[in-house]
């Protein structure tokens with residue numbers, strides 16, 4: 033593809049931002065669609081910034097220019113130049129109309145950016161992906177988000193091969209053409225950036241629903257999928273309707289076109305895309321049915337449907353000035369999506385899930401060679417910055433600010449943000465400015481969070497003075513250096529806290545110097561906004577146990593010298609569901625440290641003791657119990673190590689679970705399993721889901737002390753499973769235990785789901801969870817399987833991604849064979865799909881902290897990759913950064 037560059041890439045810098053010299057008021061696009069060749073005619077109505085003298089320059093990559101005319105006159109070859117992906121045109125004036133006709137090749141487009149073919153030549157369909165810079169693969173345009181234009185799009189194609197023609201906007205006529213062809217036109221009344229352009233053409237089926245907004249606007253909701261998948265779209269339709277209603281109720285935001293289209297494709301680089309009026313989804317986040325989807329996948333569908341819908345305001349109506357502001361739409365929309373999911377399901381469970389993801393995906397990013405601020409200062413390839421930092425940490429920053437303003441204040445601020453920036457391309461300053469101004473608060477200090485990479489360490493020390501009945505809490509912060517950012521400043525860190533007495537009762541808070549109103553509440557927020565600060569609580573009857581950073585009020589790593597007993601007390605008594613779980617996580621992490629160092633293990637005893645007690649407690653929610661019974665994951669535990677041996681981490685984590693299972697006892701585990709199994713069903717209500725979640729956890733614990741017994745249970749569970757959740761959980765136990773029964777189950781699964789790509793992805797990924805010393809061979813043989821292809825991102829991620837990310841012990845083989853396998857694969861994949869290759873390459877993150885043998889082996893592979901002459905800009909940037 034065209035973004036290969038052999039020398040070191042030039043960087044795009046935030047500090048170089050200039051307003052566009054040329055804008056496009058209106059674009060008229062016409063497509064003559066074909067699978068091998070599509071012709072695109074574009075008419076740009078140009079506007080010139082009188083203050084700038086730049087010639088007209090348009091982005092265009094891989095375009096075959098067929099004709100070019102300015103204001104109706106064909107241009108001579110001397111009047112334009114097309115080189116280095118820029119078309120420069122002489123003679124354009126303010127008000128000029130530039131017409132170009134280009135040819136693109138959808139079926140040859142394996143990078144899945146721009147216009148491409150999903151599925152086979154015979155049965156597949158055409159679609160587009162333009163974010164971030166895909167529109168330049170379709171036509172010549174100033175392909176930057178601060179150029180907002182009105183779109184009129186006409187599609188023409190063979191009626192038999194492409195019966196359905198869709199583009200964003202409202203329908204504006206359709207009809208027949210000669211030679212069995214037909215046309216359809218779409219007009220979008222809302223100006224928008226080019227990255228939100230989309231079209232879809234092919235043989236798709238639909239389900240429809242009528243929706244009326246709060247103010248009475250009638251909207252038709254349509255979900256499109258290929259014939260074999262249309263039966264799995266009902267859940268997404270319900271989720272869409274819930275999302276629309278929620279955004280009206282919570283933010284007062286309504287949908288703004290007559291029709292809202294959603295399309296599912298199996299060939300997609302990312303999760304989904306919020307194109308105006310025509311959202312396009314990776315099928316993985318749209319299709320759902322009990323027979324092929326797990327409970328987690330149902331929740332992911334609901335969340336992603338909401339996320340893309342919410343973008344209509346946070347992203348589309350108010351978009352980003354430049355790609356450095358990406359978190360303006362992504363962090364904000366993830367936050368809105370998380371709020372929605374919390375409202376639809378259980379708020380504490382959602383918070384636990386989100387923080388676990390942050391720690392698994394974002395903290396390691398922030399601690400490694402790829403660390404970057406939520407608003408990066410420079411990039412070579414913007415697609416490399418759709419990261420956990422921009423998305424998940426970005427959401428945490430919005431959450432902090434929202435917490436500071438309170439529910440009503442945040443809504444007031446959002447109203448001002450939307451109304452002031454509607455139809456514009458905004459910055460993070462615009463966002464914090466509006467939120468602050470609506471509340472009379474200066475939020476600009478929070479900008480520092482957007483500019484500074486790395487996870488702050490928050491240290492808390494408590495001191496109780498019995499004579500004065502005063503408890504002094506001293507907070508301090510420190511952020512370790514990251515690549516290109518050696519020194520760090522203090523950030524405003526809101527710490528939500530409560531104090532417990534030794535019986536587990538909440539104490540009223542009397543903060544010295546506080547106003548009388550807040551005094552006596554049992555929970556409050558203090559803000560640490562310098563390196564160190566002390567807070568004195570008065571009228572404290574006895575030495576308290578502090579519950580800090582409740583609800584995870586800031587994305588930091590908390591270091592507090594709790595005793596195991598104090599953590600156990602919080603685990604038993606904290607009413608903040610999140611902090612209760614957090615106390616257990618902290619205890620388990622301490623227990624892990626002690627196991628590693630061979631120290632006396634009071635933490636392990638306290639953790640097992642507290643959980644065994646909770647296990648017998650019928651008052652606790654089954655899903656929360658399942659989460660409490662889960663120690664931190666291997667990636668998270670590895671983050672605590674200065675030098676990492678992934679196999680050792682894996683073994684120690686298994687030991688933790690074994691201790692826990694032994695302490696609870698084989699018999700109580702069996703009884704709980706039987707009780708849950710007796711209620712097995714395929715219903716999706718919270719209780720049924722919670723039963724399945726706990727059942728899976730209990731079966732895992734049984735497997736840690738009685739593999740043979742667990743395999744017998746798992747085989748039975750597999751055979752009788754009414755849902756994918758139960759079936760996959762059972763299969764996973766068999767595979768991870770390398771049970772003899774795994775073979776038959778895998779063969780059965782393959783046979784049963786041969787025609788279901790999403791289920792087949794699971795068949796691939798579950799096998800990447802074989803024990804560490806066996807998995808490499810399996811990965812190699814699965815790569816030769818007839819059902820495997822490097823052309824499908826989901827399949828690549830299901831095999832290589834699941835192996836390299838979710839089986840650290842199996843990827844980080846001591847002899848380096850895992851790294852070499854991935855290195856070779858990345859080169860092959862890069863030639864097909866640079867975005868997917870670059871993302872997969874981030875599996876090397878953290879390699880610098882590996883123990884010496886693995887460190888050397890990983891370095892050799894990274895160096896070999898870096899020496900390749902034809903890496904894409906995507907993979908090239910990741911590999912180069914890895915060596916920071």
Ligand code: ARG
Nearest residue numbers: 163164302304305306415418
């Ligand atoms: N805006 C999309 C979202 O909802 C992500 C698109 C990313 N695409 C890409 N090629 N980087 O989050």
Ligand code: ZN
Nearest residue numbers: 339343362365
């Ligand atoms: Zn998004």
